[in-house]
Amino acid sequence: MEHPHTPLRRGWTTGSCATAAAKAAWAALCGQGFPDPVTITLPGGQDVAFALAAHGHGPDSAWAEVVKDAGDDPDVTHGAHVRVVVRRAPAGRGVVFRAGPGVGTVTLPGLPIPPGEPAINPVPRRMIRAALTGADGHEPDVEVTISIAGGEEMARHTLNGRLGIVGGLSILGTTGIVVPFSCAAWIDSIHRGVDVARALGLPHVAGCTGDVSERATRALYDLPEEAMLEMGDFAGGLLKYLRRHPVPRVTIGGGVAKMTKLAQGFLDLHSRRGQADMDQLADLAQGIGAPDALVDSIAQAHSVAAAFALAAEAGYSLGPAVARGAWQVACDVLAGTPCVLDVLLFDRAGTLVARHGPYPVAG
Incomplete structure (x- = not known):
């Protein structure tokens, strides 16, 4: 994606920032002073340099801090102060990771890190270990504690709570x-949500497009929070992962506009990926017996919501046919799995407009 005049600027992950801070602190603990800037190697082999925002020594430790720059991405952690304290550990311990203030702890199974461990993902752990390993290939015996100022509050705006990551x-x-504006992080969160649900043995999960449909779906089925997958626009990201990692029952819930797009074959429901085809919606109205005048009005409607309103005023409901079409598209993606699938349509107030299923997915 590009700004009208300049390309969007990339930034650095919390893992990169923590690696840079850890490397600088370890160098100081070894008597080499704090390198500033400090250079690390990314997983792809690129060398990048980070400026230190602050640094210091403790009685038996050294610490350094890097401010996260997320570039032009609207990342909740942009500007976060990532501090790493490094202290020597008993011989044979290797690199041990600790969660300081603002960094969460894993409490549920299914994530790449087991319960009880600090929420420091595998790749950042490898990056930090590599950054601390000497030229002789020897990994030091150290304790690495990562903190993020204000991280617990920032985490309230992420999916961590739903994934069982508490404290930051x-x-x-x-x-x-x-x-910037990458879909990868959101889709990865969806995948981890499925992993947690499977590890907990949950028989029923639900992917919803937004807060209104999520609340309504959860209330309808009395589902636990861990069963709710914040699908957003990424229906394909959820359904394709469920095809490889199936669960017994799946509900897809959303507003009439996004479910209409799903019924028309869109697996990315964001408006920038295309608009719902109003002519197709008009054909659907014709298929349920709507008169020609109403069909023409729906074809000319400025939005899906407006088309639904026109149909409702004339005594016709587009919801069941849209739900059926969305179910079929989702079913095609899940084909060959033992899932039972249903699709729910809600209006903006969270009122159930239509439902199709639950029915087994045909192989």
């Missing part, structure tokens, strides 16, 4: 780079 943020990153 996760230290994330697979490439070390933040790509």
